[in-house]
Amino acid sequence: MNIQYPGYFLSFEGIDGAGKSTHIEAFGELLKQQHPNREVVMTREPGGTPLGEQLRKLLLDAPMNLETEALLMFAARREHIAQVIEPALQAGKIVISDRFTDASFAYQGGGRGLSLEKLNALEMWVQGRTDGVLLQPNLTILFDLPGAIAEARRSQVRAPDKFEQMDLDFFERVRQEYLRRAKADPKRFHLVDATQTREAIWEELKSLPLEI
Template sequence: MNLRGRFISLEGGEGAGKSTLLTGLRDHLAGQGIDLVQTREPGGTRLGEALRTLLLDPALGGLSAESELLMMFASRAQLVRERIAPALEAGQWVLCDRFADASYAYQGGGRGQPMERIASLESWACAGLAPDLTLLLDLPVAAGRARAAGRGEADRIEAEADAFFERVRATYRARALAEPRRFRMIDAGGTPQQVLHEAIAALQPLLREASR
């Protein structure tokens, strides 16, 4: 049996249903006997959670795009070294709510930070680690924002204008098209059961490979 764990990331815009899918995937993988670590970005460690609080604080409206990008990668660097890499080396699977693709979409597409700068930070902070599979929940911006509106007061990023989220979505879709072997784009407009069914289908090659 292949003892290295597998790394799965979930990506998508606001209101795409990542939290619901994460719960469904966690339960499915546990039912398959998979030893699983679930985490999120930004966050997942004491440092990451502290940075998350700052990054999403509506009172920090003047945070520069450069500071936001560096804070995201500071959280990511700690998460990789403290949780993700050790879990994979121990044969555990990792299910992560967002990873480096989110910086290309939000800080790159959304904020206009140069993609080359993000790629350089990714190479350094992530130490070459990338997901084995990325599930991209794709949903029109208007539909996603309507869903998110029912969750309470918007955080600093959720409060951005529609044009920001259109750029985020376009960047995500472009990355999925550029890396079809890693990405599986899922129509998030379906029911939670339909989305989960498609995500589970996308997991099957990893499950078969891990069982060899």
């Protein structure tokens, strides 16, 4: 069960190279046009706050123990929720985050092999209340793409961070964990076939039935 707020919370997810970053800013602009009386807050993880951005640099570049990595991810997320996400939702704003907790399950869990039991405990600690209700996005848009295609796309962009340097098997494990999460919570997820053209994906995003 998810916590309900006056605002609306969306997250964009997908393996590196799936194309979510191509559309997220334009989607934010679309919602501003469609809902002129609602403020749209664009944010990202890891990051979203001054502390989170400092942790982002460490998380994306510094080698560290897997459990340390997961703990820092959730520490940045706790700050993000407390300083940005929850206040915005309580004020009735629309929040769009480039990644949220599904990414931790996909990358630290599926990709790097941290136990889902530990991730579940962190999720409940950081996003939950004593009654067991979790803060989750109202809608998660998951860009699904086979690892080999995503790898080819990544090779055409900027210098890779430590995750983007991982091999194809890593990204296939990440993808499968994303798909497992989507199957387990189909009402929250909208799955986008990211092998489509950019134009086709944009038309699909524009037609999403959002309950804002």
